[in-house]
Amino acid sequence: MKIQAVIFDMDGTIFDSEPVYMKINQDAAKQLGGFISDELYHSTVGTTMGESYSILAKGLADDFPMDKFADLWPILWDEYVKENGVVLKTGMLELIQYLNANKITKALATSSYRHEAELCLKLSNLRAEFATIVTGDEVKNGKPDPEIYLKAANNINIDPKNCLAIEDSNAGAQAAINAGMQTIVIPDLIPVSDEVKKHAVAVFESLHDVIDFLKT
Structure with a gap:
């Protein structure tokens, strides 16, 4: 089946940003007298911001100030990213070059909110690479609901079955x-x-492997 578009997740896929988000969440919680374990943070990965807050709230003390946490962590994140920049995952630039050379459309579907997505893309000079960007605050239902991916495919007018x-x-x-x-x-x-392994076309170690997959 011909691949006409590649739709990327952002955090942990394009950018090596999940460890940064985890550290910032943990630092913000600590400043407010709470504690977020690695395991608790991991349970939020891939979910929308609202869902993440719900998961964290259940794992924190009943009197933990989630409203203050929701205000604090984005400030800490902005400060960190603006000072340190963002790190691309291995193989991302090579994959972009391959997709451009083969006229394959690129899109982004991320659970992060528009502000975080735009800042990361600006700092990495990748903003212009994507035909459309759909963020977590622009959909009603977060991942694993398909809404964000269906919206991205609709925006670029490409049938989902022709998207990778x-x-x-x-x-x-x-x-x-x-x-x-x-x-x-x-x-x-x-x-x-195991459930995802059953239905994914492949599980790879890096984005370099995607280029080889597309060549076959």
């Missing part, structure tokens, strides 16, 4: 699979679930 999705999380991969897309998983913080 690249994800790092189980929730994200399931969203793309539910949208009827061919889905590649490159795990980051969390191992790939």
Whole structure:
């Protein structure tokens, strides 16, 4: 089946940003007297911001100030990213070059909000590479619901079955699979679930492997 578009997740797929988000969330919680374990943070990966807050709230003390946390962590994140920049995942630039050379459309479907997505893309000089960007605050239902992937495909007017999705999380991969897309998983913080393995077209170690896949 011909691939006409590649739709990327962002955090953990394009950028090596999940460890940064985890550190910032943990630092913000600590400043407010709370504690977010690695395991608790991992359970939020791939979900929308609202869903992440709900998951964290259940794992934190009943009197933990989630409203203050929601205000604080984006400030800490902005400061960190503006000072340190963002790190691309290995093989991302080479994959972009391959897609451009073969006239394959690129799109982005991220659970992050518009502000975070735009800042990361600006700092990495990748903003112009994507024909459309759909963010978590622009959909009603977050991953693993397929809405965000279906919206991205609709925006570029390409049938989902002719789209290849690249994800790092189980929730994200399931969203793309539910949208009827061919889905590649490159795990980051969390191992790939057996259910996702059943339906993904491949599980790879890096974005370099995607180029070889597209050549076959």
